[in-house]
Amino acid sequence: MEENKLSNIDVWNVIGENNNEEEGASSVLYNKAENQMYKGNYRKAIDLYEMAANLGFVKAQSYLADLYFCGLEGTGIEPNHPKALKWFQKLAEQGEELAQFNCDYLYYFGVGTTKDDEGTFEAVLQSSVVEERNALKLAGQMYYFGEGVKQDVQKGIEYFKKAADQGDLEGQIAVCACYLETRKHDKTVSYLNMIETAHYDLTDGHKNWLAQIKSNLY
Numbered sequence: 001m002e003e004n005k006l007s008n009i010d011v012w013n014v015i016g017e018n019n020n021e022e023e024g025a026s027s028v029l030y031n032k033a034e035n036q037m038y039k040g041n042y043r044k045a046i047d048l049y050e051m052a053a054n055l056g057f058v059k060a061q062s063y064l065a066d067l068y069f070c071g072l073e074g075t076g077i078e079p080n081h082p083k084a085l086k087w088f089q090k091l092a093e094q095g096e097e098l099a100q101f102n103c104d105y106l107y108y109f110g111v112g113t114t115k116d117d118e119g120t121f122e123a124v125l126q127s128s129v130v131e132e133r134n135a136l137k138l139a140g141q142m143y144y145f146g147e148g149v150k151q152d153v154q155k156g157i158e159y160f161k162k163a164a165d166q167g168d169l170e171g172q173i174a175v176c177a178c179y180l181e182t183r184k185h186d187k188t189v190s191y192l193n194m195i196e197t198a199h200y201d202l203t204d205g206h207k208n209w210l211a212q213i214k215s216n217l218y
Contacts, residue, residue: 026057033060042075053087058094061087065099081106101135136163137171144178153182164191169200173209180213188217 033048046067052060065087071079085106091099136159142149144156157178163171172195179188192213200206 024055024057026052026055026060029055030057030060042072042077046077053090058091061090062096062099065091065102069102097132098134101132101138104135105138133163133166133168133171136160137168137174140171140174153178157182167198169195169198169202169206173206173213176213177209180217185217188213192217 029048029052033045033052036042036045036048046064049060049064049067053064065084067077068080068084068087071077085103088099088102088106092103140156140159140163141147142156143152143159145151157175160171160174160178164175165171172191176188176191176195179185179191192210195210202210
């Protein structure tokens with residue numbers, strides 16, 4: 001990521017003198033960033049998002065966290081995981097559960113930071129108490145495969161089921177795969193039927209997973 005070119009410019013010069021005084025500086029900066037993004041001026045837009053985020057504008061913080069996490073395809077803007085972690089942490093401090101999960105994910109896999117299984121596991125379990133689907137699936141993965149914790153296949157399935165019971169497709173597929181692997185074919189078929197009757201809009205990845213399960217089941 002290039003260094004911010006607007007970082008030394010006074011915020012009020014960027015905002016301009018003719019804006020409604022009742023409209024907050026951070027909101028104005030965010031709207032200007034949106035406009036620059038629409039025009040394809042991506043670097044300038046990011047500078048403006050950064051200004052708004054540094055003033056505490058949550059929508060800008062959230063946008064930057066996602067942008068730095070995934071990058072922006074077709075623009076040359078690449079992922080920057082340390083910066084993503086910075087903004088996810090800021091959002092998590094404000095009580096955003098999904099941001100907390102994303103922090104856990106980055107720490108757990110050592111993406112943009114140091115891998116910390118034990119600390120992350122505690123955070124994942126804390127998130128899972130509030131039934132956040134992604135946290136439940138990650139806790140399931142950690143238990144099922146023994147990643148960062150003593151392996152407990154049954155407990156792993158239980159966490160996957162918690163996500164599945166909330167209608168989470170990937171959770172349901174994970175339960176299918178776990179039941180198939182543990183040779184509980186009746187339960188595998190039951191979850192397959194649940195997925196098929198729900199008429200999900202399946203991605204190619206989902207279709208491939210289900211095809212593999214069926215090929216090993218029948």
